[in-house]
Amino acid sequence: MVVSVFEIIKEALKHLFSKPDTINYPLSKREVGHEFRGRHVFMEERCTACGLCEERCPSQCIKLLEDEKRIIIDLDACMFCGLCRDVCPVDAIQFSDEYELATSNKEELFVD
């Protein structure tokens, strides 16, 4: 297919005056939908230490500390599938809208 110079200029001018699809990130940020799965939020007071989240996590990145009724999630291995939240019988795991998780310190990738 041969594209003429005229068509290229026409297309360029069209986009020059149209609203961009991108935003000025990080100065501007997009809102995320209510089903967005960002950094986990763990509600320790609800947890019954049943172990379902640890058992079902396909990435094996949840560790349940039964004695302390506490879980640790390694976000470095997590694929944010949402299974841990879905299987928890007491809704002790939720997702926040926090998506800026990049870090050079791996310790920051543990949700405790």
Ligand code: SF4
């Ligand atoms: S979101 Fe999926 S991969 Fe991440 S901790 Fe939960 S079950 Fe595991």
Ligand code: SF4
């Ligand atoms: S599934 Fe829920 S209640 Fe059970 S250990 Fe995990 S967070 Fe706690």
